[in-house]
Amino acid sequence: xxxxxxxxxxxxxxxxxxxxxxxxxxxxxxxxxxxxxxxxxxxxxxxxxxxxxxxxxxxxxxxxxxxxxxxxxxxxxxxxxxxxxxxxxxxxxxxxxxxxxxxxxxxxxxxxxxxxxxxxxxxxxxxxxxxxxxxxxxxxxxxxxxxxxxxxxxxxxxxxxxxxxxxxxxxxxxxxxxxxxxxxxxxxxxxxxxxxxxxxxxxxxxxxxxxxxxxxxxxxxxxxxxxxxxxxxxxxxxxxxxxxxxxxxxxxxxxxxxx
Amino acid sequence: xxxxxxxxxxxxxxxxxxxxxxxxxxxxxxxxxxxxxxxxxxxxxxxxxxxxxxxxxxxxxxxxxxxxxxxxxxxxxxxxxxxxxxxxxxxxxxxxxxxxxxxxxxxxxxxxxxxxxxxxxxxxxxxxxxxxxxxxxxxx
Numbered sequence: 001x002x003x004x005x006x007x008x009x010x011x012x013x014x015x016x017x018x019x020x021x022x023x024x025x026x027x028x029x030x031x032x033x034x035x036x037x038x039x040x041x042x043x044x045x046x047x048x049x050x051x052x053x054x055x056x057x058x059x060x061x062x063x064x065x066x067x068x069x070x071x072x073x074x075x076x077x078x079x080x081x082x083x084x085x086x087x088x089x090x091x092x093x094x095x096x097x098x099x100x101x102x103x104x105x106x107x108x109x110x111x112x113x114x115x116x117x118x119x120x121x122x123x124x125x126x127x128x129x130x131x132x133x134x135x136x137x138x139x140x141x142x143x144x145x146x147x148x149x150x151x152x153x154x155x156x157x158x159x160x161x162x163x164x165x166x167x168x169x170x171x172x173x174x175x176x177x178x179x180x181x182x183x184x185x186x187x188x189x190x191x192x193x194x195x196x197x198x199x200x201x202x203x204x205x206x207x208x209x210x211x212x213x214x215x216x217x218x219x220x221x222x223x224x225x226x227x228x229x230x231x232x233x234x235x236x237x238x239x240x241x242x243x244x245x246x247x248x249x250x251x252x253x254x255x256x257x258x259x
Numbered sequence: 260x261x262x263x264x265x266x267x268x269x270x271x272x273x274x275x276x277x278x279x280x281x282x283x284x285x286x287x288x289x290x291x292x293x294x295x296x297x298x299x300x301x302x303x304x305x306x307x308x309x310x311x312x313x314x315x316x317x318x319x320x321x322x323x324x325x326x327x328x329x330x331x332x333x334x335x336x337x338x339x340x341x342x343x344x345x346x347x348x349x350x351x352x353x354x355x356x357x358x359x360x361x362x363x364x365x366x367x368x369x370x371x372x373x374x375x376x377x378x379x380x381x382x383x384x385x386x387x388x389x390x391x392x393x394x395x396x397x398x399x
Contacts, residue, residue: 066290069297073288090297125292188295195291239288245296 005044006051007094010075011243012086012104012111014119015039020082024075025068026050033097038111040104041079042097055091076243080122086114087243114248121183121209123247124218124240127196128171128204131235133163170232171203174225181221184209186246200235207246215241 008025015038022030026045033040048054050068058064072090079085094100104111179185190202210218226236 065294065298069294070290073293073297087297125288191291191295195289197289197291239292242288242296 004047006047007097007100008043008045008050008072009088009092009094009100009104010041010043010072010085011079011088011248012115013039013041013079013083014115017083019079022075022078025071030075033101035101035105035108038104038108038115040100041075041085042100045093050093052091052093055093073243080241080243084115084119084121085243086111086118086248087245089245117184118209118244118248120212121244121247122212122215122241123244124182124208124210124238125242126178126204126206126208126222127191127202127237128174128206128229129196129198129200129235129237130167130203131200131233133233134231167203167232167234170229170234174229174234174236175204175206177225178206178208178218178221181214181217182208182210184247188246207242209244209247210241212241 008028010024010030013019013032015034015036019030019032019041024030024043026049028043028045030041030043033042054064069090072092076085076087094103175185175187185206185208188205188207190205193199193201196202208218222236222238226234228234229236
């Protein structure tokens with residue numbers, strides 16, 4: 001790879017198996033960089049469009065980030081259809097192939113651990129929202145007096161508080177039940193309404209590391225959890241399978257590339 | 260309202276289709292979800308910045324601004340984080356160099372304001388995320 005290219009790494013796979021032909025960011029085909037026991041999925045990209053300066057320049061450019069992010073994700077999404085992958089997070093650029101090899105080799109144990117963690121597994125996302133309770137509404141008595149009004153107000157506040165606490169408990173229980181049928185689970189920070197795009201407040205942004213062969217069991221549990229939570233206003237939303245972003249990262253968090 | 264997506268591919272049916280196959284996967288994968296996962300520090304709506312490298316500080320802060328601009332974009336009716344099939348706008352790469360220059364300067368104050376608003380709104384409830392910025396993997 002020459003001076004006018006930058007190496008973009010998508011992630012790591014176990015060695016020994018070919019990967020499908022996939023075209024990634026900037027139309028560049030992905031390739032395997034073989035190391036002992038593992039291989040890096042990478043591509044050469046134009047330096048002037050995807051080098052470090054571009055990342056700094058476009059760091060606040062949603063359209064650019066979204067474009068690169070989706071293309072990066074798109075490659076990984078295609079890969080998990082056929083292989084187990086440890087996805088890399090962005091920016092994931094390297095000056096040279098040798099540099100990439102060295103950095104990954106230096107962290108070989110961490111990458112192998114991450115590969116073991118995601119072997120045969122994919123990530124599913126389940127979000128829970130607090131919807132209105134179907135049974136919550138009941139006719140309010142017209143307040144006969146000021147004192148009665150105040151009393152009913154404070155009662156209502158108390159009930160709302162209790163309902164809120166109860167709902168948190170419902171969500172925790174839902175998460176626990178899902179966790180029971182998966183290899184690992186993590187509660188990511190809930191998203192603001194602006195990001196979720198929904199009017200309902202998000203109460204759970206869960207990621208679940210699901211055994212591929214137990215996917216149906218997970219989906220069945222999801223359906224059961226949703227059905228059981230309906231009376232409490234539990235609204236679920238799920239997507240998957242995803243590359244195991246939320247789990248691979250835990251095995252290879254800090255220290256990457258530290259001098 | 261559960262969306263059970265990608266079920267048929269969950270078993271690992273091989274596909275090498277470059278774009279067509281993705282739509283079924285990605286339905287329900289919002290841009291916020293994608294960016295939250297693929298960006299190194301996730302979408303930092305809240306949370307601590309632990310600065311270790313000057314480079315990273317720059318990136319982190321700007322990513323926080325970027326989040327605010329998602330909000331702003333929504334207000335403006337630009338809902339590009341609602342994912343259509345991936346790569347549907349695959350040609351958008353070639354406009355990358357222009358945008359930053361055109362918008363630059365005055366937008367920053369506005370974005371900073373939006374960040375403050377977002378932070379206020381979300382409060383400190385999720386400082387638990389433990390999303391430590393890693394050191395740069397960048398080598399040049």
